Amino acid sequence: MKRQQSLVMQIDTLYQQLANDFAQAISHGSLPPGSRLPSVRKTAQSRSLSLNTVLTAYRMLEDRGLVVARPQSGYYVRSHLPMLPTGKVGAAPSSAQGPVGEVLDLIGAALLAQQTPGYINLALACPKGGHPS
Numbered sequence: 001m002k003r004q005q006s007l008v009m010q011i012d013t014l015y016q017q018l019a020n021d022f023a024q025a026i027s028h029g030s031l032p033p034g035s036r037l038p039s040v041r042k043t044a045q046s047r048s049l050s051l052n053t054v055l056t057a058y059r060m061l062e063d064r065g066l067v068v069a070r071p072q073s074g075y076y077v078r079s080h081l082p083m084l085p086t087g088k089v090g091a092a093p094s095s096a097q098g099p100v101g102e103v104l105d106l107i108g109a110a111l112l113a114q115q116t117p118g119y120i121n122l123a124l125a126c127p128k129g130g131h132p133s
Contacts, residue, residue, distance in 0.1 A: 014049060014053050014057075015053045015054075015056040015057040015060065016057070016060070018043075018047065018054065018057035019057040019058075019060040019061050019064075022037065022057070022058075022061055022066075023061060023064065023066055026066050026077055031077050032077065033077050033078060033079045034076060034077060034079050035076065035077050036074050036075070037058065037067060037074065037075040037076065037077070039074055040054045040055055040058065040075075058075050061075070062075070065078065066078060
């Protein structure tokens with residue numbers, strides 16, 4: 001059982017580390033807005049990771065509002081990036097955080113997305129600026 005938990009923790013660390021690497025490249029301008037991320041297969045092969053690990057990292061970047069997926073084309077850096085919290089992008093996730101830290105990260109990403117120009121909250125019954133007639 002302990003070995004299984006260690007393996008799960010390692011997989012979590014790998015996708016989070018990969019997502020943080022790409023987020024750092026985006027914040028430093030190595031991956032400018034509009035640029036295409038390497039394909040999932042290419043990244044998996046070059047980093048010796050599973051396709052699922054890379055896909056999870058890319059989805060995490062998508063959840064953070066840093067990239068957008070284009071069907072049958074790949075993942076691209078968003079043209080309008082959310083403000084990135086200082087010190088958070090390159091920081092390695094704490095192993096003590098666990099599921100609670102991941103939930104807080106998701107909440108933070110959702111709050112950042114709401115500040116992004118052009119963001120539309122689909123959970124609202126009415127669009128911004130008016131009531132339905």
